Amino acid sequence: MSAPLRFPAERRHTLALAERVYAELKRALFAFELLPGERFSENTIAERTGASRTPVREALTRLAREGFLTVQNRSGWRVNDLDFSIFDQLYEVRTIVELASIDRLTAQTEPAGIAELITLWQVNEAERLTDGPAVFVQDEQFHSRLVAGTGNAELQRIHTSVTERIRIVRQLDFTESYRVEATYNEHAAILTAIVQHRASEAKRLMQTHIELSRQSVRKISLHRLYEARQQARDDAHQPERLSEPATGGIRSPLTETLSEKNLGDRSHESS
Template sequence: MKLIKTEKVRKKTDEPRTNVAERIYQTIKDDIFSFRLLPGERFSENEIAERVAASRTPVREALARLQREGFVEVSFRSGWQVKPFDFMKFEQLYDVRIVLELAAVKKLCEMEPAPNLEDLKRIWLVRPEDRLEDGPSVCALDERFHEQLVEATGNAEMARIHHEITERLRIVRRIDFTQANRIEATYEEHAKILRTIIERRAEDVKSYLKTHIEASKAEVRKITLHMLYEAQQQHPSSH
């Protein structure tokens, strides 16, 4: 890895420390999400500090935040490590997400007056030729679709818990949108869920939503295993 000249390093460290820590946090998180840092891979604070042109203090702050969120772990003897994938944990998070979202859509079907879903309708109830095709963009919209369904209930605590689960699942969920057929399926299924909420068919929408999330969970596991295998072939020395 090519090191940045000292002048540039000094300029970077002129940033407020909170900004530097945030920048480093986003950089490492993106590396984990993109499999540039593989599950189980070890690294030191010094390596990160050199790479992002910063001192060790904001690097440590960024890593502590990632540790709290469950993305990395630290060992006294061997430094930092990207947390190995724990599919059991991800499946448990998916199960909690299903419980929350089923409760949310049931409430949406029963609310008086009916919830305001106009923003969601503008995005998802569109003609096939008007659909987005960019995976990361659709992934972000998919995440917001599910969060907005929960937010529309008006239950702030349910929305907060759901958001935390969404954050922890993001590393695997975004992988679901690397396949064109999954993007198309997401549009079709979201439109069906929305129309059913509008028609206030609570039991039907719960069935559609559960099937939708379960399909995503199964697809994510399959694609993640494949992508991990591919990434490990390119970085054999990391294991």
């Protein structure tokens, strides 16, 4: 077995091992190298990362608590399905937090951090980024800094955790350029409303903005996820997987949850 996830042997003690395993696993989850529904053991991860089971376990339990994984009683770990009813709930939490943040920002005489955001988002078309993933990173920072402007670190912590939960599907949404353009326009409008202390308009715009994102994510189908997996396989130059799952089963793109069971291997099918 090769070890695509292995860390370099050098620079061992720069960061805690458990932390690095955590980061690596999270990356693998977002890159769909670990697929929803996939099962794996602690030993597998330990071998792949070169660490022992102890730090691996710490990383896994943390990811489980964050909702990405589930441990099955003495019977291995499992990557949680992409459950769109949960994503809906997380989007609602995000809306609640960000609308409350806007209320607090517009109540400030000089809304904190808004000036910097304006220089990023209220720019003419020539200065705009067009690379989807790059805009995606900027977009997350936009929302994050709005919440940061409230000065409430606990609120920010919650917002960050929600953002990270949604990221796995949201990143798939930023491959299309039209969403990039819409993002620029909507962010610019929201910032304008905030600096003018027009709370209810800013909130209305934000609610719509988030709702559009939610609907867009809702449309993510098995097809898109399948593409992402293929991409992950190609990148790895290593088609084998941690474990071969049972393929087949339900395939409808309208199911509420996406997992390996309804993903399967359809490379030989016609669309």
